[in-house]
Amino acid sequence: MAFTQSMVLNLSGSAAVGLFAFAVFVYTYSSRIVKPRDPPNTPITVPYLFPWIGSFFTFNKDPLECLKQYHLSYGKYYKIYAAGRAVVVITDPDGVASISRDTTKHLDHKLVFSQILHGIAGFGSSIDFIQDLLDSKIFPIVKTSLSPALMSEVTGTVDSLIPLELERFYTSNSKATSLNLLEVIGRPIYNAGSLALFGPTFPLDSFHDFLELDSFLPQLLTRLPFIAQRGRFARLRMVSHLEKYIEEWWATDGTQDIPHASTTVMLSLTELKAAQVSRRDAAGTLLLFLWGFHSNMWFMIFWLLTHLVVDRTSMTRMISEIESFRAKHSLDQLDDPHCTPPLLESAIQETLRWATTSTTARYATEDTAVVVDGTPVPIMKGEYVLGDIRAVHYDPEVYEHPYEFKIDRYVTKNDDRLAAPKPSPWGRGKHMCVGRHVAVHAMRRFAVELLSTYDIVPTKPSSDGPKIPSINTRHFLGSLKSTEDFQILLSRRA
């Protein structure tokens, strides 16, 4: 039978209607039946163009700026898709605290931490085993040995070595020396801290390898081999330094300690040996220690000092406060809350507020919720959740001019005004930083020793005055970092 024109028109009309009905069916089926309706309060998703890739490239280019802009656009909670992962970001103080405390037990620390462990120490298939050992045996050892009651074994040695380490910048010809501030901080603390933890056989010549590893950490965390090459080599060199450090002890029955190594290191090594991990993995675990001890602390001290160096008035006030403290007290009273110089204390709190980035990342093992401002925000199984404490520390409703570094923000006023809420740089709950007491102690002590010994001024004040070095926006976990040299002139104080 031949088709007439009207039959063809009729047929194509019915096909169009059929196609439309089919499309409606597929949409309804996929959005209502296959994909259930989103639960109430589901976070808004940051829009993206390509599935799976999501916002990866935008985020990876400048994570700090992305987090800032997304917070401004989407508020207290939102969702980012990136490289096949969904990450719910929480920017509310109680929400961030409830991620760390995780009373639901559905927010797992392990998966995220194993990525960090892999980035820093490069563990292979043994990573799960090492992680269990860290959680069950080694972190509890560190927690006890670095508690305020016992930490003096480590901090006592750090305190006695810092002045000697600072002497190395002294030149007899009374001229000011031009130096990079990060080296003025990093070198003495690396030497003093590492000798205190590991004893005199620790390879101090590993300093530059450590610096390189630390600066390539964001690339190592992406696990993309081609962008992390230099970081991987630095990591290999660090592990090999530490393997050599333990080589002799590892070959013995372990009854004799490594000379002058701290209790923290010896008890941890003993646990590692008893658990029969390889020597390489034991060295990787020590590398994790070393990184935990140094990385964030150096940069906190760096930001504290850069702010003082660019602001001469604050520097003058700080020096005069330190002088009057030293006239009345011994340095050992620095940690005594009745004696700690108030401006120094305020400057440390302000640094911890200003320079802390995101501190808490977890993975949902089951559908769960994080309560944000009284609202339960659903987190679906398989999603990550990130506590953006920087957004909390920069809330303009809580902190006046939050992007400014106000050195006396935390100095208690004699009027009725409430002091600003203390920052939360250490996380909370089970995984709260075990080195926090040592970190604050070392920040106080180092600042006092350095500023009592040397005058520090910027090398090249620009026409509009000296500036804070630029922030490296790729580092969004832990503390703000800078990869820019900050040259200073150091001259011995009379």
Ligand code: HEM
């Ligand atoms: C200013 C310096 C420091 C900052 C800002 C800092 C920050 C943090 C934060 C936020 C956490 C918790 C991460 C989470 O909840 O997932 C943490 C954990 C940890 N920190 Fe620190 N930290 C600093 C110094 C130190 C020092 C000096 C040590 C000494 C060894 C240290 C050792 C550790 C360890 C071992 C953990 C893991 C605890 C666990 O998972 O149970 N940290 N740190």
